Amino acid sequence: MTAVDGTTTARGRRGPRAAPFVRLVRTEARLFLREPMAVLWALVFPPVLLVILGCVPSFRERSADLHGLRVIDLYVPIMVIFVVAMTAVNVLPATITSYREKGILRRLSTTPLPPSRLLLAQVVLNVVLETLVLVLVVAVGRIGFGVALPKQPVAYAIVFACAVLALLALGMVIAAVSPNAKVGNALGMILFFPLMFFAGLWLPVAAMPAVLRRIAEYTPVGAATQALGQAAAGDWPNPVHLLVLVGYAVVFSLVAIRFFRWE
Numbered sequence: 001m002t003a004v005d006g007t008t009t010a011r012g013r014r015g016p017r018a019a020p021f022v023r024l025v026r027t028e029a030r031l032f033l034r035e036p037m038a039v040l041w042a043l044v045f046p047p048v049l050l051v052i053l054g055c056v057p058s059f060r061e062r063s064a065d066l067h068g069l070r071v072i073d074l075y076v077p078i079m080v081i082f083v084v085a086m087t088a089v090n091v092l093p094a095t096i097t098s099y100r101e102k103g104i105l106r107r108l109s110t111t112p113l114p115p116s117r118l119l120l121a122q123v124v125l126n127v128v129l130e131t132l133v134l135v136l137v138v139a140v141g142r143i144g145f146g147v148a149l150p151k152q153p154v155a156y157a158i159v160f161a162c163a164v165l166a167l168l169a170l171g172m173v174i175a176a177v178s179p180n181a182k183v184g185n186a187l188g189m190i191l192f193f194p195l196m197f198f199a200g201l202w203l204p205v206a207a208m209p210a211v212l213r214r215i216a217e218y219t220p221v222g223a224a225t226q227a228l229g230q231a232a233a234g235d236w237p238n239p240v241h242l243l244v245l246v247g248y249a250v251v252f253s254l255v256a257i258r259f260f261r262w263e
Contacts, residue, residue: 024121046079047140054145074204076141077228083133088167090188093174097184106263151234162245163224169252176260198222220248
């Protein structure tokens with residue numbers, strides 16, 4: 001009886017703490033869905049762009065220059081990283097800096113729910129969105145254009161998780177150093193395009209000159225794209241790529257913690 005009562009008491013204690021946070025995540029999700037442009041770029045654009053690229057005949061032909069792969073095969077991991085980068089460096093910093101600018105973070109500090117829970121809710125929301133798009137993009141590639149499913153799904157998931165952590169940490173750095181939402185938006189856009197270049201959006205990394213390929217390997221998006229491609233092909237990702245992602249995640253997190261301001 002005592003053990004049962006203890007378990008019930010523990011559950012009862014967890015329940016009231018968990019419920020407000022769940023409601024907070026739901027509220028943040030509703031606010032996100034009310035922004036048509038954010039929904040378009042984060043959820044709709046990646047699979048639609050993949051469909052457009054897949055309709056180009058030359059993109060469905062195998063190339064010796066790409067080690068027997070097709071261009072469309074390379075664009076599946078690129079689209080996955082596209083949405084991670086989009087939400088991490090554009091959506092997340094703009095949202096957090098807007099909350100700080102409006103005094104929402106400061107007002108939360110006077111309630112039983114600490115401001116850090118709002119940041120955590122944003123992180124959870126971003127992870128859910130990015131995972132949803134990952135599944136959607138992989139499904140579109142497989143069903144629409146015969147792109148093989150990842151042959152190393154565990155490695156694929158590990159790389160994806162590391163990429164999410166690294167880029168969300170970068171987004172938190174932008175939010176930490178931005179005095180207002182306009183600056184956060186500007187910094188996010190300035191970083192987004194170079195990031196997507198090294199992810200291979202305009203030119204797949206495998207088709208880049210050797211110097212650019214080497215640079216891409218040491219960027220978070222380039223390392224993530226190449227590691228996802230390796231896992232998809234059935235190989236374990238290059239340890240250097242994983243170390244790069246983990247390194248960025250740790251360094252960006254420490255910088256964000258050091259410089260973050262609640263008001």
